[in-house]
Amino acid sequence: MNDISLPIQLKFFIALGLSFLIGLERESSGVATKGRVFAGVRTYTLIGVYGFSCGWLVSINLPLALPVGMLSLTSLLIVGYLAKLKYDFVGWTSEVAALLTFLMGALCLLTDIWVPLALGIVGTFLLSEKAMLEKYVESLNNAEFLAVIKFLLITLIILPVLPNKAYTEFQLNPSKIWQIVVLVSTVGFAGYFLTKKFGSRAGLWLSGLLGGIVSSTAVSIAAGRIAQRSPDRSVNALQSTILASSVMYIRILALIWFIKPQFVQYIWLKLLLLAMVGLALSIHKEVEVPDSVKPPVQTVKNPFEIRPALVFASLFVILSVVTVLAERFYGQAGLLTLAGIVGVTDIDPFILSIVNQQALVIDLAVAALIVSMMSNTIVKGIYFGFLAKNIRKSVAWRFGLWALLHLPILFLP
Helix, strand or coil: CCCCCCCCCHHHHHHHHHHHHHHHHHHHHHHHHHHCCCCCCHHHHHHHHHHHHHHHHHHHHCCCHHHHHHHHHHHHHHHHHHHHHHCCCCCCCCHHHHHHHHHHHHHHCCCCCCCHHHHHHHHHHHHHCCCHHHHHHCCHHHHHHHHHHHHHHHHHHHHHHCCCCCCCCEEEHHHHHHHHHHHHHHHHHHHHHHHHCCCCCHHHHHHHHHHHHHHHHHHHHHHHHHHCCCCCHHHHHHHHHHHHHHHHHHHHHHHHHHHHHHHHHHCCHHHHHHHCCCCHHHCCCCCCCCCCCCCCCCCCCCCCCHHHHHHHHHHHHHCCCCHHHHHHHHCCHHHHHHHHHHHHCCCHHHHHHHCCCCCCCCCHHHHHHHHHHHHHHHHHHHHHHHHCCCHHHHHHHHHHHHHHHHHHHHHHC
8 A cells, every 4th residue: 555645755855865875885885895886876876766767657557667677777787797707706785785776766656655664774784784794694503593493483483373362161372372482482592692692690680680571480491491401500590580580570560550550559569578589689699619610601502492381381271270270169268279379370360350350358459469479489489499400409598588578578568
């Protein structure tokens, strides 16, 4: 559909500006490398105007103008490339950029303006960042490349085609369940590249901070896998898990404020105190083995692991069924028992359902929320401790102390 919100004159100047931008980059690149320039600012600008002109002819019922214009430009580019080969200049970058400039000029008139704008900006970026992209490709090994392909497969191919509707009496949603797989995989995937970029400590901390915004339980699984593969990084992985769990309280507070602001006054202090306790536990660190005797950091050979994510998703399904059965047997009177059960998995849906209940007593609602968070804290400690066998004592006292502190904080006014 054509974008009729912009006048033709403005579209022409946009085509002119984008073509000039690509030409400027190509000419400046040739000057910087002191190489032979296929075309400069003037030529690329003229190519863009040529494309716009062909697009104009198409708009006045001359549909062959665009393919003929494209064919004529391609012929000139082939002749120029053959001449360039005589001087041992190899590469199609400038020629492809010329074709892109032609199409961009035509699209400025024939389609929504965001399409040529995106092509021009992305194209200029790819042309100008050649050194950075080549450096990144050189540092990307085969395992990492396959990991990227697998990650794109489960996120962009499988997830969109799954039905986003609930099935059975237990309200099992295939799309939501697969989102758990994507979530757990993403945390481990991002943690791998952050660790590679910033080092084991900074990378894991940053991964924990960002992962806690989405799911601290997923972080505990992914970080536990890192600790299992590389025991010498267990302490940093534990700190990442606790940091993510601290962020959970802030995330829940934000969700409650968004859903029901009047409920915030009853729980904000409790959640902030629990977050501060977690932050203190994440900063505290035992004395590690000196570097001289510490085993070397093991290279992660597979940055993308889907098996633990599938296990976690299966556990999520099982616990969702158990939650429905528990609610059916106990009802509202067993709310605290139910809170302890749902704390084993994702507690966000439970918390939002509690906050939305109008008839529920405030004190009972607050107690149910705190109990579910306490249960969730205990389970995350179990998840991580099961995987990180070498620091189970440290995991036990940190998560145990944190869970116990939920009880006195619960009774604060």
